[in-house]
Amino acid sequence: MKRIVQFVGLCALIQAAAAAELSCPGAIGAMTDVRIDPARVVRPGVPKTLFGFSVDWFQFQQGHVRQGEVRPEVIKWLQPFAGAAYRYSAGNEMDWSAMVGPLASRRPVYANYHGNALPTFGPEEYLQFLRQVNGRGIFLLDVAGKRYQGDRQRMIADNLGLLDWMKGKQQTICAGGQACGVDAYELGNEVDWEKGLRWPGPVYAERMRELLTALKQTHPEAAFVANGRTAPWGSGGAGYNEPSFDASVAQEIGSLVAGATIHPYYDGNPVPQMKSHIAKLAATYRRVNPAAQVYVTEHGRWPSANPLGKWEANWYQASGGWGGISAANFILMLTDMPEVRTASWHAISVSGPWQLFHWNKGGDLVYPSAAYWAMRAIREGYLEDVVMTTPTLVEARDYAGGYRLRMVGMAGADGRMSLLGVNRARVATAVRVIPTANRMAGRTVQTVMFSSDLAGADNTDAEPYRYQISRRSFNAVAAGDVICVPPLTAFSVVYQ
Structure with a gap:
């Protein structure tokens, strides 16, 4: 079983069981499995x-x-x-x-x-x-x-x-x-x-x-x-x-x-x-x-x-x-x-x-x-506590800091969970979000993404809203939810 949601023609988000296929045009390397444990608080009450x-x-x-x-x-x-x-x-x-x-x-x-x-x-x-x-x-x-x-x-x-x-x-x-x-x-x-x-x-x-x-x-x-x-x-x-x-x-x-x-x-x-x-x-x-x-x-x-x-x-x-x-x-x-x-x-x-x-x-x-x-x-995905997330960095030479992805897992007092991140690479990358104990299966998930173009351009008087955020929603599955993150992107994945 598989469901596909298109992301602005750049990549797709697919949620499925363990054998799910991934459509992520331009992605390189293996998919990154990100495990988030909302029960293990790393920094409570992040201001x-x-x-x-x-x-x-x-x-x-x-x-x-x-x-x-x-x-x-x-x-x-x-x-x-x-x-x-x-x-x-x-x-x-x-x-x-x-x-x-x-x-x-x-x-x-x-x-x-x-x-x-x-x-x-x-x-x-x-x-x-x-x-x-x-x-x-x-x-x-x-x-x-x-x-x-x-x-x-x-x-x-x-x-x-x-x-x-x-x-x-x-x-x-x-x-x-x-x-x-x-x-x-x-x-x-x-x-x-x-x-x-x-x-x-x-x-x-x-x-x-x-x-x-x-x-x-x-x-x-x-x-x-x-x-x-x-x-x-x-x-x-x-x-x-x-x-x-x-x-x-x-x-x-x-x-x-x-x-x-x-x-x-x-x-x-x-x-x-x-x-x-x-x-x-x-x-x-x-x-x-x-x-x-x-x-x-x-x-x-x-x-x-x-x-x-x-x-x-x-x-x-x-x-x-x-x-x-x-x-x-x-x-x-x-x-x-x-x-x-x-x-x-x-x-x-x-x-x-x-x-x-x-x-x-x-x-x-x-x-x-x-x-x-x-x-x-x-x-949009910023909640109360930073929680245990593995990995938080995916090392690569795409950025002078020595990594491609930086990610932070968060949890809220209301039971919500989120993954915040940036893709510093000029290519798409695939991330599978795996909450511990599969407690998020069936919940509504919202992704919020901002993607830069390769030139790092800005909005202008002629095109004041050329660059904005995009939102998509889907239902979480037990095997983990695969997110295709476009190049040069800041993103939130929020489990409601």
């Missing part, structure tokens, strides 16, 4: 904050806010990522007091890569946005703004005022247990790297100790995260971005913070390499504070250099199909790293390489990038 996004206030308001309100279509597209961490950023310059209150009373403030702009997506609109999308907040504090003119006491007073304001607004906007509060405050952005700052570890730590002492006296409930070293996979520069940055900061203020941040950019450096840097940062802080966690406040695929022209010609690699597959791969890697608390893809923006949504300026329309749909594909 939904591993799916998150960085929000630069100006870039966000430029394409996504109209008359002080976030576009309803943007809210709708983000609601499936319930529980995501949204990092509110203004870089290292944010005059927050000019960004709150009635819109008519606000004044222009400095915006990254733009100059002065009138803020219509200030901290209050951000909190409202968190409530609308059921998100969690990471708020970047201005600890190094030029407007302070080196006056440390002015910087401390300014941030005390911000936290006072935030506490009152969260009690108002987030009343009734609504999940829109700020989980942590980030103490500056890449201060060891940014030109004009380039603070050594001891300098940064000494300044943050003074700030933290003041903030914790009046806001003991607030959590803070220190800057980790920027791009620790690099060699740094003469006199800045020093390899000793993390150790010196952790030693001085590790006991005062909830952890540290890191900004992994891949796939010039493969995703597994990022894991080693994250683990090293966590270990450094946990020597001082065993409960410390890593907050990935930026991540994304770095577009490759273009030796024949401008780098901008390769920007599509960040938010196109390749960027989405890389990001899905990275997020899945984090699911078995309990030391990681949040991960925010960079960024919800309308300029630069990384754009979760694109802005059609002519029609003033926004639409999701291919990267959005890739992350959405694995979020």
Whole structure:
């Protein structure tokens, strides 16, 4: 007995008994049997904050806010990522007091890569946005703004005022247990790297100790995260971005913070390499504070250099199909790293390489990038617990990380089970999902897939929905369900 369901002409999904045949055009190698045991929990309560996004206030308001309100279509597209961490950023310059209150009373403030702009997506609109999308907040504090003119006491007073304001607004906007509060405050952005700052570890730590002492006296409930070293996979520069940055900061203020941040950019450096840097940062802080966690406040695929022209010609690699597959791969890697608390893809923006949504300026329309749909594909199958799955990697040379498939099995409190994965190969591959004890036989199974083309292209103004997710449903069988995964695909298989 056999049933066949076609997948967009690329491959077929067949469920049958043990002797089932498989139709999977272009597949190479033997079929991979994946065994999932929902009774053996590897990581309970995996946080939904591993799916998150960085929000630069100006870039966000430029394409996504109209008359002080976030576009309803943007809210709708983000609601499936319930529980995501949204990092509110203004870089290292944010005059927050000019960004709150009635819109008519606000004044222009400095915006990254733009100059002065009138803020219509200030901290209050951000909190409202968190409530609308059921998100969690990471708020970047201005600890190094030029407007302070080196006056440390002015910087401390300014941030005390911000936290006072935030506490009152969260009690108002987030009343009734609504999940829109700020989980942590980030103490500056890449201060060891940014030109004009380039603070050594001891300098940064000494300044943050003074700030933290003041903030914790009046806001003991607030959590803070220190800057980790920027791009620790690099060699740094003469006199800045020093390899000793993390150790010196952790030693001085590790006991005062909830952890540290890191900004992994891949796939010039493969995703597994990022894991080693994250683990090293966590270990450094946990020597001082065993409960410390890593907050990935930026991540994304770095577009490759273009030796024949401008780098901008390769920007599509960040938010196109390749960027989405890389990001899905990275997020899945984090699911078995309990030391990681949040991960925010960079960024919800309308300029630069990384754009979760694109802005059609002519029609003033926004639409999701291919990267959005890739992350959405694995979020659809994201359940409460990571469970024992064998194998989680299928080794091959198809990807510089040393594997073809990365997979994660999950289980929900409601009895559901899922397999999340990415196929990094440029050819299709066959996977047979075998739940233990055949407890899933007869259940409805839904597959959700996003497939990139071989060029890693993105959606465009001319074809805004060329790349999306596809869904199919079927009934599970006792012998295991065979899934044909197309090339360069992020996928979820959910047993309802």
